[in-house]
Amino acid sequence: MFFDLISRNSRRSRKENGLFFASLLISVIAFYIILSLSQQDVIKFLMKMESDAISRLLRMIPLFYGMTLLILFFLIYFASKYQLERRRHEFGVYLMLGMRRSRLFFLLLGEDIRNSAFVLAIGLPAAVLLSELISLITARLTGLGIIGHRLNISLTAILWTAIGFALIKLAAFMILSGRIAGEEIGSLLTEAPDGTKKQLPSAVYALALLAGAALLAAAYTMAICGFSWNNVAHMGITLLSGFLGTLLYFFGLRSFLGLLAGRAGREKKLHTFTFRQLQENVIHRSHALAISSLLILAALCCFGTGVAVALVYGDSEQHVLDYTFPCPDNPSVIREQLSAAGFSDTFG
Structure with missing residues (x-):
């Protein structure tokens, strides 16, 4: 059973x-x-x-x-x-x-x-x-x-x-x-609805949003300016800043959406309802959103690296196959090497 x-x-x-x-x-x-x-x-x-x-x-x-x-x-x-x-x-x-x-x-x-x-x-x-x-x-x-x-x-x-x-x-x-x-x-x-989770003060979410934005800005600045490529330690600092910044940014994004929903006014009830739905059904899953965005970024980076490497090697290196034998003056040596490689029937 x-x-x-x-x-x-x-x-x-x-x-x-x-x-x-x-x-x-x-x-x-x-x-x-x-x-x-x-x-x-x-x-x-x-x-x-x-x-x-x-x-x-x-x-x-x-x-x-x-x-x-x-x-x-x-x-x-x-x-x-x-x-x-x-x-x-x-x-x-x-x-x-x-x-x-x-x-x-x-x-x-x-x-x-x-x-x-x-x-x-x-x-x-x-x-x-x-x-x-x-x-x-x-x-x-x-x-x-x-x-x-x-x-x-x-x-x-x-x-x-x-x-x-x-x-x-x-x-x-x-x-x-x-x-x-x-x-x-x-x-x-x-x-258990998502809204029943313990809520922190709005100032905590606002500080998390600002800290996340600052860490993301620092990570992108270090990567674009070349600081991250100096050594492994600098690259580790950049990755850590980007990772923590993404988590904090999505965690604090609910405060920004709440602010937009509150500024809509009574005349735009549908506008307020839309932002409330985003705040309740999406932002409460901030960790999933943050991890998903990081994975998409990693996939795009891998794809961009592959395209760049292919373009560089395709433009700078030619596809050359070298069939030169080291002993051209001795035909018997060539036949022995072809036989040893299993190509005796391929070449006349």
């Missing part, structure tokens, strides 16, 4: 949150493709011809992997938080019917493990096939038809993809499900 409930709930979760699970599948596929680049035949061949450019590309993979894991963690955290909040009444009914809190925790854990296994079982085979297809297309487009392509499944990439995905899913689950399983039955069965 318990495992049937886990299976039924996990299937329902996948049907109701298809877009979320599709994004998880895409992330698993992207993880494998990036991590398996060094094992692809095309990359191995290009390493001999353009080792500097390929080496720079491969050195960026761990950084990209870490950044993607961070972004995916917040995606999973906020999506799972929304899903669990929708099921609060269901969890309250389970507890009211006699289910122990530990059993509720293991119920949620079983659903999460089942859904994660489902994503990995579909995503990893799809990633292997797509990676091989990309490798063949790349070889075709670059004119590297001399490569005898072989199916190459990177076990290391599969392992790190599964480990990274499992770790961030587990971290998000432990944060969210532990909080849900520890709540009282009454709080789970009763809908």
